[in-house]
Amino acid sequence: MSEIAVHYDIATGGDLAHHYARGESRPITVVGNPVLHQPCADVTEFGDDLARLVSDMFVSMRTARGVGLAANQIGVPLRVFVYLCPESYQRSEDELWHAGHVVNPVVETTGDDTGDHPEGCLSVPGAQAVVRRAAQVTVRGFDLAGNPVAVPGRDLLARCFQHETDHLNGRLYLDHLTPEERETALAEMSEPAYPVVTTDAATRP
Template identity: 40%
Template sequence: MAVLPIRICGDPVLHSPATEVTEFDTVLHELVEDMYDTMAAAPGVGLAGPQVGVAKRLFVYDWTDDSDTRHRGVAINPTLWIAPVPAGDADPETESEGCLSFPGERFPLRRSPRAILQAVDLEQQPFEVRADGWLARIFQHEYDHLDGLLYVDRLTDGPARTAAKVERKRGWGVPGQSWLPGIDHLEG
């Protein structure tokens, strides 16, 4: 399989809602395998179609929790249900996240502690995953990509200003920029 270029903040595909997947063919199967390879090479724990320039509603994830349980899959045409987001400021130690489309940076962001993911797999079989903690965060982060949001779009106050400065300093925020995991070395 192949490692795909990852689009950087500012590319229009990252800032527009993705469309439903309608073709479950070999092209889709190959795309999903390439997305797994790209996510592993980055390295990351999730990767959405728009991040590799495919404006379709799908994402892959691969994360091992503290009890050594591996959570790996593809979510196609997902729906995400979340519990209310707790009030208060995000804890920089436990609630910081990063994004392969805003590479090398991490910012604290308050997310819901629980989520229910409903989607179909490559064989169009429906499934449901009830997630807590970090897995719930991964699902929310990837689902946002399908709606044209990056996590930095959700930041407020100081973290939002810092992210904006990073974006300006690195020349991001314009179409056509990408990086190739395993090849490009981005400053962090």
């Protein structure tokens, strides 16, 4: 991501180049895989295994060209997510992008404003639907060393924090939709341009 300016919101255990050099890309789990529909466990051990997982998540997110990724999206049911996301929905070329990870995240709404915007998901490839989210939040949790962190976010970044925390609670953006909207989104799914874990179509909701 050398072509964009990156702000590191929290100590990421090394910059993106560090994560990209040591991490491995893993396939993305898609809707219907049970791991996506179960709440994840709290991280209780902060060490090399967690650091390796975060590096793998950054690489997997880059491979799939996402702006956020939760651990259960690569099949690991632990409460941690990573992100590389701009704040603006326009994603202008000169905009600062935010990068970081949050372990055991909890999202707090910090204003009354909400926004209705299209939302997609690497685990629902090719589909989008409009979802109402809080426009301003703070995500609280821990870094790789177990230090408390609090990261504020607005607009797209706030949406990313809410979306990824939903994943760790066993929810997809599809769960915010009406049954008709959900059916439409599932029908719009397409062949992903990144490796995915094979899921029997019969198990999809």
